[in-house]
Amino acid sequence: MIEQVDTRLRAIELLPFHVNGSLSAEERAGVENLLATDEDARRQHEQLVGLRRVIQAEETGPTPGEFGLARLKSAIDSERRVRRWQGLVAASVAGLAVAGAIAYAVLPGGEPVYVQAGASAGHPLLVIAFRPDAPQGAVSELLVDNDVVIVDGPSALGLYHAALPDARPGGDVLQALRSASSLVESVGIEE
Amino acid sequence: MTVQTIDLLVRAVAGGDRAAFERLYLLMERPLFRFARLKLNDPFRSADIVHEVFLEVWRRAAEFQGKSSARTWMFAIAYRKIVDTYRREGRLSYQEELPEQIDDSADATSVLVAAEQAEAVRECLGRLRVEHRLAIELTFYEDMGYREIAEIAGVPEGTVKSRVFHAKQLLMRCLAARLRIG
Numbered sequence: 001m002i003e004q005v006d007t008r009l010r011a012i013e014l015l016p017f018h019v020n021g022s023l024s025a026e027e028r029a030g031v032e033n034l035l036a037t038d039e040d041a042r043r044q045h046e047q048l049v050g051l052r053r054v055i056q057a058e059e060t061g062p063t064p065g066e067f068g069l070a071r072l073k074s075a076i077d078s079e080r081r082v083r084r085w086q087g088l089v090a091a092s093v094a095g096l097a098v099a100g101a102i103a104y105a106v107l108p109g110g111e112p113v114y115v116q117a118g119a120s121a122g123h124p125l126l127v128i129a130f131r132p133d134a135p136q137g138a139v140s141e142l143l144v145d146n147d148v149v150i151v152d153g154p155s156a157l158g159l160y161h162a163a164l165p166d167a168r169p170g171g172d173v174l175q176a177l178r179s180a181s182s183l184v185e186s187v188g189i190e191e
Numbered sequence: 192m193t194v195q196t197i198d199l200l201v202r203a204v205a206g207g208d209r210a211a212f213e214r215l216y217l218l219m220e221r222p223l224f225r226f227a228r229l230k231l232n233d234p235f236r237s238a239d240i241v242h243e244v245f246l247e248v249w250r251r252a253a254e255f256q257g258k259s260s261a262r263t264w265m266f267a268i269a270y271r272k273i274v275d276t277y278r279r280e281g282r283l284s285y286q287e288e289l290p291e292q293i294d295d296s297a298d299a300t301s302v303l304v305a306a307e308q309a310e311a312v313r314e315c316l317g318r319l320r321v322e323h324r325l326a327i328e329l330t331f332y333e334d335m336g337y338r339e340i341a342e343i344a345g346v347p348e349g350t351v352k353s354r355v356f357h358a359k360q361l362l363m364r365c366l367a368a369r370l371r372i373g
Contacts, residue, residue, distance in 0.1 A: 056332065
């Protein structure tokens with residue numbers, strides 16, 4: 001008796017899924033057995049069929065459509081730009097840290113550790129744009145080899161300002177950086 | 192639209208395929224919007240939900256394990272966002288204040304007369320708790336099985352069957368009450 005009640009309750013709980021056609025063949029057969037013999041189950045089934053019909057007929061109005069897709073594309077493109085910018089900033093910060101460490105290592109004792117952009121007032125500065133894919137290690141090596149110390153940057157355009165070494169002619173340094181074309185996109189002197 | 196097609200598209204999106212993403216949008220935008228719209232009753236917030244779901248799909252497609260279908264996965268994301276919206280607005284505590292004096296014996300024909308009035312159904316659906324409403328709409332609007340709904344809602348299958356059963360009982364009582372009042 002208890003088993004029969006359980007079986008009936010299980011089949012009753014499956015009625016909504018019989019109505020929407022999502023039951024397995026075995027489950028469906030169980031529900032149909034109940035429907036064949038149980039008046040109350042048939043009444044509930046009929047209610048559910050009506051309920052589904054009303055819910056299915058519910059209108060939800062126009063969807064976001066093409067506008068929604070355009071909005072998504074724009075959001076994805078913005079995310080990409082931000083990620084790329086963040087990557088460049090991270091690389092720049094790391095580059096500045098390396099340059100600072102180098103400056104500390106090469107400067108004679110007693111001289112200030114940091115060379116501020118303002119400290120170069122009156123002296124020409126190098127303006128450098130590194131290639132986005134330039135490895136940080138190779139850039140550091142290039143700067144150390146040429147006694148170049150970054151003093152500012154990157155700007156919104158990705159440009160760095162660097163102090164020219166006192167011990168070498170500016171033209172030589174400029175030429176050395178230009179020849180490292182796999183790392184340096186452009187380099188010039190700003191008076 | 193097949194479940195397999197959506198699975199394949201999500202895998203392509205995981206590799207950054209934008210054309211697949213657009214195709215996925217065309218296939219899934221409408222059902223997801225409808226799902227949100229029925230719950231939130233606000234086309235703008237529903238559009239925001241759809242937007243957020245697709246952004247999450249774009250960002251996290253590579254994490255999709257394929258344990259459920261991609262369609263289920265996407266509905267589950269939408270489900271969480273809708274429940275979050277309800278929670279922010281304090282709507283989760285909304286009580287099912289249905290008349291207790293109405294008995295269950297209203298005959299099917301009478302209830303169906305009331306059920307034919309979409310407005311009555313909408314109002315009665317709106318009085319259900321969100322988890323009951325989501326269960327019954329996934330059952331009757333999306334024609335999903337209880338296993339799929341259980342995955343979307345993150346609850347046992349028995350809970351889904353029980354929620355749909357009780358939601359249906361409450362809806363019928365509500366509709367019968369309207370019939371008597373009307």
